[in-house]
Amino acid sequence: MGDNSETVRIFSGIQPTGAKHFGNYSGGFRQYAATQEQGDAFFCVVDLHSITVEHDPHELREATLDLAAMLFATGVDPERSTVFVQSHVTAHAEAAWLLAAVTGFGELRRMTQFKDKSEAHEFVSAGLFTYPVLMAGDILLYQTDLVPIGDDQRQHLELTRDVAARFNARFGPTFKLPQGQYPKAGARIMDLQEPEKKMSTSTSSEMGKVLLVDPPDVIRKKVMSAVTDTGREVRRAQDKPGISNLVDIMAVATGEEPQQVEERYDGAGYGRFKSDVAEAVIGLLTPIRERYQHLRAESGELERLLAEGAGRARQTAEPTLAAMYDRMGFVRPSTRAAGAGLATGSRPL
Known part of the structure; x- marks a missing residue:
């Protein structure tokens, strides 16, 4: 299938973890605000990704709203862009399971971020291992042309393209192959006290x-x-x-x-x-x-913006998800009302 519109479709996912700092603004938030000028932009608070490591449920809820508020505060316009929470659109989890069928174990094992993160945690979840598959689903559901992304995610985007190409070859043309847009010079902001190290929420003083x-x-x-x-x-x-x-x-x-x-x-x-x-x-x-x-003080306004964004995201993602199910051979639920046969006098089996 694929969206044949000439409008550039943009997607980027951001994890709701930790207080955001100037380095996040330089390499992320300002890029999101600038990128929305280029086309139809979708910015997703990827809360499902955050549970791939041990987390505090209360902190996740607060961090999700904090990040959404910061996206709007740094210039993402809800009238021009779609901002939503990943778990509010169930197509993401469904697409990840379907794409796992065309993702190789060896490919996932070669992901350097998995190696780095698994060494830092005593308990390594299966979710952390399959994290890149969920990321692929996030991107591919929206027929994405352009992904504003950090350089540390370059390998994951390459895997997304490989998985999309494999799905297209096996089941028929379904996905666009997205391109990455990486931060330019100056995006890497360093620690003020240890300028040889990158500014970090977790490791900087x-x-x-x-x-x-x-x-x-x-x-x-x-x-x-x-x-x-x-x-x-x-x-x-x-x-x-x-x-x-x-x-x-x-x-x-x-x-x-x-x-x-x-x-x-x-x-x-x-x-x-x-x-x-x-x-x-x-x-x-x-x-x-x-x-x-x-x-953050007007939680009703923030939740309204996120609900509107989730509605637009569901509407955009649904055709791609439906095509995935259809081309993989699934029997889909009938659109007829349950019991319609009984209303015409048919007897149940």
């Missing part, structure tokens, strides 16, 4: 990460305390990881190219530069934080 909901005084303190070197030149270099990171942060906050930032602060010294970085980040994040807090 409180002073090493700027949270998207941090108030201005906290942002100032963190940026002004960022680790730098003993020099004065504001430029990116391998031996200046701290300053290189701050240049990238400034570029993200202002929309400039890193080279423009370097030119603007040529000879300025670190003190003024750090202060300006802090103010630029505050200027960017303050309206985001305020919008986020409003949405």
Whole structure:
């Protein structure tokens, strides 16, 4: 089948785990907001993926709503894009089971993220192993053309394309083969205290990460305390990881190219530069934080937006799921009302 519309279909899934930080904004949220300008965008809070490792049920509920609110707060427009929670659209779980029939055990065993995550957990679930199959279903259900995605998910997207091609070859043309859109330079934001490491919710210290909901005084303190070197030149270099990171942060906050930032602060010294970085980040994040807090306080409005998004997602995914069942040879439920035969005088068997 496949959607023959000329409109570009976009899909990206985001896990509701942990407080979101500036690195998440740089490599994720700002990309989502920009990508929605390119076509028909679907952004999914992938809560089913979150249960593949041990989790706290209360934290999952709160994190799901937190992430949905942050998507809207960072610029995803509910009038232009579809934002929904994965578990609200049962087609995702169904598609994952069907696609598992055309996914090789060896393919899944080669996934580097499974190897890394399984080493970090004492209990390794079957769900963690088949995680990429669920991700493939997420993407393929929507006849996706473009997937805004982190570079760490590149292998999973390649598997999605392989699984789609195998299904098409075995059962007939059904899926589009999606393309990835990966973050450009500057998307990888590093820890403020350990600039050789990526900024992380779980492994960065409180002073090493700027949270998207941090108030201005906290942002100032963190940026002004960022680790730098003993020099004065504001430029990116391998031996200046701290300053290189701050240049990238400034570029993200202002929309400039890193080279423009370097030119603007040529000879300025670190003190003024750090202060300006802090103010630029505050200027960017303050309206985001305020919008986020409003949405979390108005839970009815947030739930309404998610319900509308789930409705649109179900309507879009249903034709693909129906085609999958049909082409794989399943007998589908009759659309006739139950007992219609009895109404005409037929006797049950």
